[in-house]
Amino acid sequence: MTRYPALHRRVVIVERRLPHYRIAFFTQLRELLRKEGIELLLLVGQGTAEEAKKNDLGHLDWAIRIHTYYFLSGRLCWQPFGTYAKTADLVIVNHENKFLYNLWLLFFRRPRRLAFWGHGRNMQSRAPNGIKELFKRWTVNKADWWFAYTEMTAELIAATGFSRDSITVVQNAIDTNAMADLCRAVSHRDCSQMRERLGLTEGPIGLCIGSLYREKRLDFLLEAARRIRQRIPTFQLVVAGAGPEQQVIEAAAARCPWIHYTGPLHGRDKATVLRLADVLLNPGLVGLAIQDSFVSGTPMFTTDCGLHSPEISYLKSGQNGVMSADDLEAYTKAIVDVLSEPEVLGRLRSGSLASGLEYTVENMAIRFKQGVLACLSR
Structure with missing residues (x-):
């Protein structure tokens, strides 16, 4: 049995809802902090009725449920947790305008230390200089510490004047161990059977998933894809997923x-189609x-479209994937060039797998x- 030091400090993390893909992270973080004599209290609320349809919630026996109230069709959220905040050495909250209780903490009941966790701005905002984003940038500097999703996020936060010495880059990730195991277990026979099942002929495969x-x-x-097919007549496109544009x-x-x-694919089927594909396509x-x-070693091809989430900083163009100019011809040429050069494709595959060990x-x-x-320590 593991012996832990006495818990002499307390950290509170607040999550509006707890999706399943965060379970492994919080479980491991709790264990790491316990070894440092730090107690982690994870406070979790409830999502909106619309979010409940996603059926993507996780559960942790030790997480503490808190009340969650929504207003204006979910655009504002009130999650009071002052009882826990006042006994904490550090409170960590997500940095979103909708969280009204964050403002309460900032201006009325500030805890001993307050940290934000997030992006620093809405990367997909249609009005990056609108009042919502201006307000968000204003609050960036109100925290004592920042947990930035990626290096890109850290740069955005530091650009507002927040001290770079008070930013931790966490390199946001999800638990891919199960999918990695499935990908490693995919055999040539599995790929042949999937090719037959989907009606695929011989030739390179682009996958959008x-x-x-x-x-x-x-x-x-x-x-x-049509232009690629014109230049590589055996090229085929597989699309796996679902959504409003399907x-x-x-x-x-x-x-x-x-x-x-194919519709949505999960588990072994997802692993097989990832391994079967030559390239992942997402412009x-x-x-x-x-x-x-x-996790699969299938390099991603995207464009410099300005829509990406911070995790795009994990893509090192020419090393573990490719980002072309935001232009149809440039994107098409980048894909055709790599599909026509097995050695280049092989290097990108190796780079992708190496990144899987880092993130x-x-x-x-x-x-x-x-x-x-x-x-x-501050």
Whole structure:
């Protein structure tokens, strides 16, 4: 049995809701902090009725449930937790305008130390200089410490004048161990069977996988795929996922026999199609789904479209994937060039797998712990 030191300090982290992909992170962070004599209290609320339809919640027996109230159709949220905040050495909250209790902490009941966790700005905002984003930038400097998702996030926060010495870059990640194991277990026979199941002929395969919504730029994807097919006649496109824009893909698949729509894939099927593909194609918004590329060794191709989440900073163009100019011809050429050069594709595959060892939930928990210790030492 592991023996822990006496818990002499307390850290509170508040989550509006607890999605399943955060379970491994909080479990590991709690263990790391206990070894440092620090108690972690994780306060979790409830999502909106619309979010409940996602069926993506996780559960931790030791997490503490708090009341959550929504206003203006979920645009504002009140999560009171003052009882826990006043006994904490450090309170960590997500940095979002909608969290009214953050303002209460900032201006009326400030805890001993207050840290923000997040992006620093809304990367997909249609009004980056609007009042919402201006207010968000104003509050950036009101915290004692920042836990930034990525290096890109840290740069955005520091650009507002916040001290770089008080920013911890956690390298946001999800638990990919199970998918990595599944990918490693995929055999040539599994790939052959999946190829037959999807009706794929011999030739290079581009895969688009994940939620299908406007920011994924599916029309751009389909036109790029058409141009690739003109230059590599055996090229085929597989799209796996669902979402509000899936009818765009369904219609394209009905017109073009070389476009294959599978619907959502999970578990072994997802691992197999990832391993079967030569390249991952996503000319639009890239976020944590980039870890599908790293865990499978299938390089991601995207564009400099300005829609990406901070995790796009994990992509090192020419090393573990490719980011082209935001131009159809440039994107098409980048993909065709790599598919035509097996050695280049092989190097990108190796780079993707190497990145999978760097951007892990285990490393994220370690970085977060280091940030907590640094903040508490102030």
